[in-house]
Amino acid sequence: MLSDTKSVKQIKLAYQQRIPNQLVTAVLVLDQNLAIQYANPAAEALLIRSFNKLYNQPLANLFINDPIKQERLNQLLLSGQEFSDSDVILELFVNYKITIELMASAVTFEDLPHILLELKQIDQQKNINAEAFQHQQWESARDLIRGLAHEIKNPLGGLRGAAQLLSKELTQSQQEYTEMIIEQADRLTNLVDRLLGPNQLPNMTQHNIHSVLEKIYNVVRFDNNEGISFVRDYDPSLPEVTFDDDKLQQALLNIVNNAIQALEHNGTITLKTRAATNKTINGKRIKLCASICIIDNGPGIPTKIRDTLFYPMVSGKTNGTGLGLSISQTLIHQHGGKLSYSSKPGYTEFEILLPIINEASL
16 A cells, blocks of 8 residues: 555655666766766766766766767767767776776767666676686697597507517617607607696695795796896785695696796796685685786787697797696696686786685685
């Protein structure tokens, strides 16, 4: 039963006035001049500007790029035909971009045509989808490589055994050829074993993450013929993390060595640790992680290999085997963690996320 003092119309109006301010979707209203007349709190947060600064500003003035063509908006005012776009990139400041889904529709206020824009940020969802796809692709490539490696390894064993038997029937001078066969068979077997990757499960114990980084720092700084500077930027408040000391050392050392090989003389490598909260790892939400970043100021990762960087046999170096990052990826996955990267000329960062388990909450 409705109160006598409240009509259905009044209730509807009250909800209409309050709901826009509660929406998580950013809402903008533009007038005929494409200037902003209204922005809800979600829009203020998305655009990093208060309503006072947004009010009466031309929409085009908000962005460095030209994400929403004015011709389309003017056509919407004339025709009333709504439109939508996905993967629209808004560049709000230099080097600050966000990706949104956009819905534009015609509305009327005070008998004048206006435009209602709904903006939904999708960067996080895109990253999750991309990571899931990359993980699936990596697993498929790994399974294919392992299948081929096993098919290669079996006949190699037979070839080596046959060469050993044959060598017993040959003279001393002729055994040089069977020794060459055995040597090359062993070399290929070693390569295949590396392709198969680590097959032992990690021995998980609690450690201070910085003890591993210090071991790596001491190894690489003494074998530094290129004049590379190493910077340690640690968060001493990080709690102990559960991991296999040897395997994590191998994973990190592979990444550091790649950075060393990519750098020119007098480059810089930074080893950084931080606490990271509410991260998604393989589709699971992890409340608290240790973030280990290896940053260099080298030329960056070539664009052509970025999508397949963690696949076996993919390398940006002419003489590289392309196994280091693939092995690191496998080792980090064995720890329930995630290895990712971002790169541009002058800046490459590899980040390892390892879950921190709070024993009190188990």
